[in-house]
Amino acid sequence: MLGFTASRVQIATYLCGVALFSISFLVFLNSSISFVITQRIGQDNNVGGAVGTLGFADELVALVACPAWGLLSDRIGVRSVAVLGYAIIGLSLCVLVQARNVYPQLLLGRLLFSLGATASATMVTAILPAMTGIKAKAVDDSQSPTRRAGRTSHALAPSISSESTITPARFRSQSPTRFRSQSPTVDGARKKNTVVSTSHLAGLVGMFTGCGALVALLVFLPLPTRFHNAGETSAAAVADAFYVVGAIAILVAVGCFFGLRNLPAEEGKGFHCLIQMQSYKTSETYSRPVLSYPRLFLASVQLGFRSRNIGLGYLGGFVARASSVAISLFIPLATNTYFLRTGECKVDPSSPSDIKNACPQAYKLAAMLTGVSQLIALLCAPLFGYLSGRFPKFNVPLMVAATAGIIGYSAFASLKSPDPHNKDGSGAVFLIVALLGISQIGAIVCSLALLGRGIHNDEGGEDSHYREDLSTNGTGHPSAGATPPRSPLPTPAGEDAPLLTDDNNYSDHTNHSAHQSALVPKSHTHLKGSIAGTYSLLGGFGILLLTKAGGALFDSSGPGAPFVMMASFNAILLLVGTGVSIREAIQGRRKVEHGVR
Template sequence: MSSDLTVAPNQTNPEQSDSNASPSSPSARLSGFVGMFAGCGALVSLAAFLPLPARFEELGLSPSQAIQLSYYLVALVALVISLSCFIGLRGLPGEDGKGWSVLWKTSQQPSSSEDDQFANGPTRLPYWKQLTTALFLGFRNRSIALGYIGGFVARASSVGISLFIPLAVNHYFRASGLCDEQHEPAPGSGLGDIKRLCPRAYILASILTGASQLVALIAAPLFGFLTERSRRYNFPLLFAALVGVVGYLVFAMLPSPQYKGPDGNAGVFVVMALIGISQIGAIVCSLAVLSNGILRVSIDDEMLRKIFARSDDDGSPEPNENQPLVSGSVDQQLQQLEHLSNLKGSIAGVYSLYGGAGILLLTKLGGLLFDVWSSGTPFYIMAGFNGILLLTGIVCGVMNHFW
């Protein structure tokens, strides 16, 4: 019961874990708050970290020194946060017995109750087997697979907004000759070398990305609320993917990213809102779908039997070096080994692995095609990513309806 509560509070009956209408589980709402704080982090980076080099230049540092000192300062903030997590997240339930030795050997998790039918508690697999199991679950469980793909698109979206939108705006200003009219600022004017070359592009890019992140911040709790009420068909995730396809395609085809002037159009803010909604929807809904997928994995899954069970036809363990460390029938071994509370971290790690792959693919491929083909190429790629997510979500919804 303690293990079940660790995976899903308010859902203690394993037979009810496959229910698609379980309003008591707060996982989707928690995902909404996670997305909201992710949006807060993006706003902090735009408001506090991005202007650091220019502020350091105002203090008399060279551009290279200003950038270097900015990285040092952000690294110091990351170090303080990591130390806070190291201290504040100690002693969590289910963390007993974890250590470096579990990387290569199986360990025994202490039982949470004296009345537990297994006195020594469930067996914790080596970390490498937990990782491979989490990878295989992405091919066996459609909810976990959809969550992985959503994480891929979510991380790529963050790069598309923070990196390629400013790059596209700067390219437009330079290609249009709008930066040539900028003159050298007078000494002591407070405008550093980093923003001096084309300050109008810098300001416009900040406005557009800030508007997108602000809309994402506002929409995060709403996506969490809606996702909780659409667990079977994942309509919020489908909506976010559809909005992403439309938003990125329209932005790539815009004649100008400006919102005023003869070539400007205020509709660019609508496009940025669509992109922000797509980003936060992918973040929040993918986390919620992944959580629901973890709850739906059954200990009777044939793939897990092949991974964990080592027995002959009559159910007795084989007398070889691969014999399980725990005794009992295959079903008892599965009940001990298959505790998803021990796999949540591995599944989260694979989720982040997919996200990192999305970042690398978009930055490398999108950056190359940006230079050799068109400035709108990264946004066409993002529209394709969201299209794949949309089709995958539709297929999963159809399968959930009939099976």
């Protein structure tokens, strides 16, 4: 059984609401913003420059807004941020078509949209750990094999219900749950289920976000044409399309408001924590302090160095976001450049951005190549989710994705022609772009799964058991500052055995357990929003770096330069992942040598 802590309604809302529409509204706006400039504002010149400026401003806002939304969600909750995000998207889409000029009105509307889009995109990552996890279950004698609620047992069992007799069994039954030991087998199985469910859900998230792009292409983008065919003017058709899509965004916000109620590990969060510095209770039955915003951000950054899963997830997100730009931007650009260089297409100097009509061959080939890449990515998303849960050790699926990226991007950079019908071209170009799609979706799904596992503190070789073993330094005596090994409360051999011994009296054990609880590593669910914000921030850096540096190298060094950059990014990911796997193997060997099972 998978370790989902969320209900079916919450999971359905997350997949069909947050994940599905997180990218669809962005695809719609990016594809239709030029129509707002030409049809609504009436500007015919410098349309490409205006679109580029708006997009660049969007990315700048995203760099600041992504971590800000993540930090805010750790105070008010991921549900509130998701609702705000989609509500802002709906409002901004209605505001955009009211603009009468590009600067400043349309620019301000685009920035407002960016605020909402970054909130929804960041919550895709932040909500994932709340869907899965190890449920904290208190041990209850009423659930024992001989005494289950609503059931009658005829098996003989020692009585511990006498108020006049204090037996060891009765003492253990009334002790706090922190003294009750958990079966290592059961605990390990629950932890494994958490890893598997997180990975599987990450695969579904990748698939649903890909389907969100299809929703934009098949449902949202044809709306202006349909309204125009119904008799409306071009300007009115564009406005009505934006109103309809904006209304859908508002409906998604309403769905998130009701569907994401009572998420696990979100207890006590709300707008009352926006400024107040107080503790709140979580489902883990202990208080969490409300950290200041700078400390939240610093903690999320530090976890990238302290937790190998979170750090590798950050790097994977950086490569994944850069890969999305390489596929959607530089494949069409390289294709168009090839057709222009060979003289097969000629662009009107007065309208250089009209490549779609001036060079239809290049446009069709670019659409075909990117379409094949994205289709393969969509189909492979659940597969990578399954593989990431099936083989979490040594991060094999992520290494496969990085290897595919190295091969695919290096091969595309060395192509003489992207046109398979050209004498210098080959049908192998479709295999190459398929490798690019595999690399992109593999990095996305595996990085999300790694973040989920890191937030739940499923670190494998760095878990609490390993730390407890090292606490003895192999001598059998605890070392200074190390975590004392956990052990259950001693059980008296029989009714005649002393209830409390000098070495294990109740008060001393309470102090020891309290000290132990402070040292045993806890999950990082209280930082999941901050971690998601940092993840999105690094992804934004990846987009800007490849867009600016890759674009400059494209002009100076040739069309293959951005793809060489992406091959280098994937090589770095492969090297870091290999280093992490080697470290994990060494730590696993040490655990065996120290007798830790």
